[in-house]
Amino acid sequence: xxxxxxxxxxxxxLKANAMRSFLTMLGIVIGVAAVIAMMAVxxxxxxxxxxxIKALGSNLIQVVPGNVTSxxxxxxxxxxxxxxxxxARVIAADVPAVQVAAAVVRGSGQIVAxxxxxxxxILGVTNDxxxxxxxxxxxxxxxxxxxxxxxxxxxxxxxxxxxxxFGEDDPVGQSIRVRNVPFTVIGTMDRKGxxxxxxxxxxxxxxxxxxxxxxxVGANRANNRSVNQIMVKVREGENLAAAEAEIRAxxxxxxRLQDGVDDDFQIRNLAEISxxxxxxxxxxxxxxxxxxxxxxxxxxxxxxxxxxxxVSERTREIxxxxxxxxxPGDILRQFLIEATTLALAGGAIGIALGxxxxxxxxxxxxxxxxxxxxxxxxxxxxxxxxxxASGLYPAIRAARxxxxxxxxxx
Amino acid sequence: xxxxxxxxxSRHYTMGAExxxxxxxxxxxxxEGEFVAVMGPSGSGKSTFMNVIGCLDRPTAxxxxxxxxxxxxxxxxxxxGVRNRRIGFVFQQxxxxxxxxxxxxVELPLxxxxxxxxxxxxxxxxxxxxxxxxxxxxxxxxxxxxxxxxRVAIARALVNTPSVLLADEPTGALDTLTSLEIMAVFAAxxxxxxxxxIVTHEExxxxxxxxxxxxxxxxxxxxxxxxxxxxxxxxADWRGRAQGRNAPEGxxxx
Numbered sequence: 001x002x003x004x005x006x007x008x009x010x011x012x013x014l015k016a017n018a019m020r021s022f023l024t025m026l027g028i029v030i031g032v033a034a035v036i037a038m039m040a041v042x043x044x045x046x047x048x049x050x051x052x053i054k055a056l057g058s059n060l061i062q063v064v065p066g067n068v069t070s071x072x073x074x075x076x077x078x079x080x081x082x083x084x085x086x087x088a089r090v091i092a093a094d095v096p097a098v099q100v101a102a103a104v105v106r107g108s109g110q111i112v113a114x115x116x117x118x119x120x121x122i123l124g125v126t127n128d129x130x131x132x133x134x135x136x137x138x139x140x141x142x143x144x145x146x147x148x149x150x151x152x153x154x155x156x157x158x159x160x161x162x163x164x165x166f167g168e169d170d171p172v173g174q175s176i177r178v179r180n181v182p183f184t185v186i187g188t189m190d191r192k193g194x195x196x197x198x199x200x201x202x203x204x205x206x207x208x209x210x211x212x213x214x215x216x217v218g219a220n221r222a223n224n225r226s227v228n229q230i231m232v233k234v235r236e237g238e239n240l241a242a243a244e245a246e247i248r249a250x251x252x253x254x255x256r257l258q259d260g261v262d263d264d265f266q267i268r269n270l271a272e273i274s275x276x277x278x279x280x281x282x283x284x285x286x287x288x289x290x291x292x293x294x295x296x297x298x299x300x301x302x303x304x305x306x307x308x309x310x311v312s313e314r315t316r317e318i319x320x321x322x323x324x325x326x327x328p329g330d331i332l333r334q335f336l337i338e339a340t341t342l343a344l345a346g347g348a349i350g351i352a353l354g355x356x357x358x359x360x361x362x363x364x365x366x367x368x369x370x371x372x373x374x375x376x377x378x379x380x381x382x383x384x385x386x387x388x389a390s391g392l393y394p395a396i397r398a399a400r401x402x403x404x405x406x407x408x409x410x
Numbered sequence: 411x412x413x414x415x416x417x418x419x420s421r422h423y424t425m426g427a428e429x430x431x432x433x434x435x436x437x438x439x440x441x442e443g444e445f446v447a448v449m450g451p452s453g454s455g456k457s458t459f460m461n462v463i464g465c466l467d468r469p470t471a472x473x474x475x476x477x478x479x480x481x482x483x484x485x486x487x488x489x490x491g492v493r494n495r496r497i498g499f500v501f502q503q504x505x506x507x508x509x510x511x512x513x514x515x516v517e518l519p520l521x522x523x524x525x526x527x528x529x530x531x532x533x534x535x536x537x538x539x540x541x542x543x544x545x546x547x548x549x550x551x552x553x554x555x556x557x558x559x560x561r562v563a564i565a566r567a568l569v570n571t572p573s574v575l576l577a578d579e580p581t582g583a584l585d586t587l588t589s590l591e592i593m594a595v596f597a598a599x600x601x602x603x604x605x606x607x608i609v610t611h612e613e614x615x616x617x618x619x620x621x622x623x624x625x626x627x628x629x630x631x632x633x634x635x636x637x638x639x640x641x642x643x644x645x646a647d648w649r650g651r652a653q654g655r656n657a658p659e660g661x662x663x664x
Contacts, residue, residue, distance in 0.1 A: 320505045325494020325522040327487045403466045
């Protein structure tokens, strides 16, 4: 009996009990559909997150001071005062791939405007920062060169701060006090929204870097040129990893670090943050795989059950086939192929159903619909494997029937 | 060389402490081209004999040569091959696959014999022609009468040109006229050289064969050769009488 004969005969047998065949498939259909849909939805969600991370500012590299060891006591990351705004300037000047490098001094404090007050983050920056973060001023203006070099007491408000202090009123031109130092509001920033981690990026104010050092945050006692962070934007199309390596080499050289000495700074890029997200997505995928595994096993048990029924119903047919020359192997193969056909048909329907569900979810949530071809391949392979595994025992029982007994049955 | 040669053939079943001797020390040979009836009351061992001769069952003792080949010690797979090449079965209940057309049923042995599809169709059609059903190939078994179904079964048994045709109560489910028609098919095939063994308990049927063997309690008790009654004459008689019964009143009796 050739394979095609066996397949044709199996399909005939399944069609003879169409309703039962369909119900049997249902377990596999649901299992496979769930896998396909969840994978597609998961990928779509991850793509959405990646888009959000990109919106944060693409091609960004953060350089932060490293930990210092002082008399055997290791301080936390960012405590060192090794990084300066000169480093930022040299990075911007000497690394061709870098579009802009912005030095940032960070602090926080209470802001008072008229009768209300608000506690928020204070960043001392230059206009380069707004370019790096692709974060324009929505209303008013950014710092002038004169304000930056003089250390003028001017301030830009994030959307959240502006709303908290002034409500619907226009804050530009108003006077506020930051840690009891008077400032003039020169503008409000564009709305940036939440980060992927849920922090409100608009709950922030910006002052010139020099002003922050002299008046608000206070200069580091060890190094009054030190910064908390250098935000580097790499030009579009440049290799992020290569740029990172160049920056690392340059800063090491500037800090006169010998070979074998640890970096006194750390370089992070947002690709690493997305790698973290990737990791959690993988965990989710494992969970989904477990769910899929359970449904496929349950589906397989259904197939095994119905194949056992089928074998006992068709005992006489098996006897006739044996009488006309079917070998035990032929009978085994026939039932195995039947079970596999059943599982594969279920898998195919499941894939179609899963794609449909994924499409609906993606359309509703506004995600891109991402189908990995290998997921479909895996679904097909798994359905076939379930078919073979669950068909094996019934098929062996059929093949071992005694033809004399089988012909007397039913 | 006899086509079928058995010596000391036994088939014993162990049921608890008891041993059932379904077939006990049977020695016998059948030549090619013979037309044999196997008779005996139920439980006599005639069915067990047919199962062993048909390679569906293996003897517990004794030897069985089929066309010179010792088949009593073959395994299940080898026996299937022997059945496919050498044996054609016809059953009381026809045993056709209900979902398959007459032609597909006849093709079944060829499928297991590994015959190519084009060849299969041709040979199956020829076999249906031989039993007079050449025009019924695409009918399902349920669309055919009992006699026609049994003819399809005979075509299936013939299609692989077996050494021997084994028929187990082939007329048991049929009326008298149809039984005679089926016997006529067997007689015609036998005239063409096919060896035919028929298991029956009807003396009426056994009249048409040339050799009758009888079993009782698992033993061969009788083996006689006889002049076979002419099935074609009897069939013509029956048809005539049936027509006479159905003829309108006043018509001359034939």
